[in-house]
Amino acid sequence: MTSVTDVAPAPGRSRRQLTLGAILHGSGGHIAGWRHPSSPPGGQLDLDHHIQLARTLERGTFDALFVADVVAIWGHQYDSLRRTARADHFEPLTLLAALSTVTERIGLVATATTTYNEPFHIARRFASLDHLSAGRAGWNVVTSVVPLEAGNFGRDTHLDHSARYLRAEEFVEVVRKLWDSFDDGSVVRDTASGHYYDPAGLRTPHHAGPHFTVRGPLNISRPPQGHPVIFQAGSSETGLAFAARHGEVVFTAQTTLAGAQAFYADIKARAAAYGRDSDHLLVWPLLAPFVASTRERARARLAELQELVHDDVARRLVQDNIGDLDLSGYPLDGPLPPVGATNRSRSRQELMLDLARRENLTIRQLALRFTTAGAVVGTPEDVADHIEEWFTTRAADGFNVSFPYLPGAAEDFVDHVVPELRRRGLFRHAYETTTLRGHLGLPRPGPAHVRGPTPGMPRTSVPWASGTPRPWAARTSGAARTSGTARVSAAVGASAAVRAAGAPSRGRWARGGGTGQGRRREAGDPWHLTWHPTLPVTPAPPAQPASPSTAAGDGCISTPSSSRRGSSWPPGGTRAPSRTRA
Template sequence: MTTPVTGTAPAPGRSRRRLALGAILHGSGGHIAGWRHPSSPPDGQLDIDHHIRLARTLERGTFDALFVADTVAIWGHQYDSLRRTARADHFEPLTLLAALSTVTERIGLVATATTTYNEPFHIARRFASLDHLSAGRAGWNVVTSVVPLEAGNFGRDTHLEHGARYLRAEEFVEVVRELWDSFDDGAVVRDTASGHYYDPAGLRTPHHAGPHFTVRGPLNISRPPQGHPVIFQAGSSETGRAFAARHGEVVFTAQTSLAGAQAFYADIKARAAAYGRDSDHLLVWPLLSPFVASTRERARARLAELQELVHDDVARRLVQDNIGDLDLSGYPLDGPLPPIGATNRSRSRQELMLDLARRENLTIRQLALRFTTVGAVAGTPEDVADHIEEWFTSRAADGFTISFPYLPGAAEDFVDLVVPELRRRGLFRHTYGTTTLRGHLGLPRPRAGIGGAGGTGGAGGAGGAGGAGQPVGAGRQAGPGAGEGNR
């Protein structure tokens, strides 16, 4: 069943489109060698003051949201390469965002949480709590895990198979939405005179029983200020697009060309409409990694400087871990890719890398370096603004997921140099006009009490799991811009 939505916020219609900007908070930087950059703190992964500075910089730039990626394991088990990256330790996202909610006022706070190695009650409660703590600024990046190491941390000998992960994910999202609707809006009255803390007529117990989860409920916290925290996803593969079209409100994607981005944009919007949804309520945010300087030459030099810091071991593992389940240790880095088989990891990421390798005739080393620069734009503030404007006005993007290659410098350059240029062109806000993440994005507030999956479609089953003739579990997520577990 679909959850119809109502709200007073205007939809981001075609005559009133406004550019959206979200930023990934990667500790020392989004580039694999960003932690080695002279201006990045090597201990930035676990430095709360560093993260507070970044969050306040982004809020000064009136960003819609900041996003923290995650896996529930270290980011690789090949220690030859892992020891040369900053991916062995990182904050648990919701803990970090709860802290940042106390030092920010408007910027949205988005965290990854996997449906593979969590339980719906835990996730519903944590994101409802973050939404209350932040006064309506929470977002959930829904992922299915692709890192096999995660299985071993949860008592499993093997990682769940690709299709099984998405069968679980469909039901997981349905249960979380049911739990968020445990209380009606206004049901928690806290009436000291009558002695009623809540109105019993406004409390519902889901009593969910499905193939993967049995959850009685209700949730032990009142309805989130936004109704539901905003649902983020990264659906770029065929099944990922179907999943995103049913459930997503913001979709991360990595695209290597304007034409490809336009095709993805049109496709995902059409899929949303086919599920009975308003396509303007599903926003598409391609990845952007900006290198900004006073001249193009200086910007390109900054990019080249980071590329030089990528160690051979790291280059090999970048390809090996993202293109599939294979061992490249016996192949020369400056030679071609060997034959690549199917993967139980990210299929869309594998397709992206194979397409790059074939289209540009790349060696393993070249593919690794090319992969680190997917979404990269190196140039002056005007050059970066030109790229953003072209993709936005030509219907390739509603906004961008910005991965700053090194931090804090790249974020400060963007806020101080590119954001004013976007404002000058009338593309981006000067001040926040609303207080919630849904308000920033022009997304309606879900109405309580309908229940079921597909929370932003029209009434009936068209927008829900399995609607429009689609089998439950047909979803898949993907895209390197979304980080860690989106396949």
């Protein structure tokens, strides 16, 4: 087994440190978790229950807890919802504001869509949460994948995939401008002089773009973290490009070590190609732990939950997650019918279809596999083995932990897995910082006018070899401008040619510290940088030829193996586990 000391340290730390987040489902991440004997049936709307969970996770020194969200009831047929807890849950920011008053260190991450919100609202709400929590807020940026959301906002149909991401690009840009409305220290609150803020530190965005016109400024001072931490989960080609430009923590659903390593290398290379420090993008695969004192008991806990999945729920799980498909006339123990393209989560559809075809799964088997995505079944040592292997082999910087039932599964993890991770030197014994950025080892962004253009936003200029004509030379000589899209396409093509000729492959930015110094260009920087963050951009080419977004691997459930950890054990499938403790 690789020792943690063999892993190169990240900037700002003495060594690379494992990070952990937890998905705060009221009754558990498994679709039948609410039926588990240890889960309170009304936990979805029980504040005391959520407070207990948050305190348990903080006792385990988790970096963050995360609340997912959609702005509609999930599913197309309401009769199937009578068998799940999906129709009943808190609005995330309201819940996290309450939890900020009973926690001290754990990060608080909420999902908010860019498709059915306005930038000013989102900037204000997350800045408020960051102030309420003294610097612990995070925003999980989503573009919405549930078609029913459209009907709640005056639309007949959902925006198509590419349109949602174009809107999201500009949305994030505007939110960042609004967070920078006040310089650090410009709100002086000097009672003696009567000066509340220094007008010289006010930055009114005056943004005008294809989707949004926002004057600003924001009516709350700069967040304690500068910007709340940006989380993202895009896995389609467009989503990967968006995550590489903006994400600071990226969720992924990779199910095999090889697939996770390919995804890790790919997203880090994309971030570097956009001028970002790849160490400032953390990768968190999904982890659903079934932990017990023995492997047999852990497997029994999994089987118990699987037995609670009703037939109606199994059918709806596949139908809602694989795309625009009606399975009502198909037997659960038969194969999937032909599936067309979807306007929902394309990466999820590809993963599920690949798994079903490769292993010849029935609809029921596919549903049961989906309920246990990311599952690792075994003893605390087994789960720690899985975490250590993925972390030390650069498949993950941390994990987004989804506890199948609550509160029991969270308590088991904190009481038994976390101590084992600490014993191995992988995880902290106590919080060392007070902010979410501090926990994650991420720098605090300085004000925009100090740090310059945000690394990660699309470039429309490239490093030029001597004598190479610029594609928009007419613009620089005063002639009519070419269109933004044409400039971007020409720049990307020219950049590839210059790299092939041996010119510098990307811009260099001096790394800002964690105290707000921001980033500045180094002297002699060969890049001539112009940033147009609202323009559609061809994604930067990944360094890895693999396609990790579809590398579903050999299953969704890992149990320990005598030869190596991480092989699959599919409930409802055709293979039985062959496990003995090495």
